[in-house]
Amino acid sequence: MKNIKVIYLESETCGVCHALQPRVEEVTEQEGIALEVINVTQHPEVASQYQVLTVPVAIVFVGEREFARQGRFIDMELFEKQLQQAKEFVQMEDYPS
DSSP states (O other): OTTEEEEEEEOTTOHHHHHHHHHHHHHHHHHTOEEEEEETTTOHHHHHHTTOOSSOEEEEEETTEEEEEEESSOOHHHHHHHHHHHHHHHHHHTOOO
């Protein structure tokens, strides 16, 4: 869905980040949702912008607004539910592009 995107913040030294990333990629691809993966070691300004103190972090956006966030321990079942809720919100609100 073009009004929904996920930003996944990770770091090079985070084993959990690397373990979860393929699952996050799979779920977002199945749902047709854009995914942007950002390494906070290489881009600390992004971590600061989103007030991220630990990784991994998955942030779901609807338009330009944050809709949901999970950090450190990402529950994939909850993540999938959050994506579904975001899709329902977009359909319900007929969110502008």
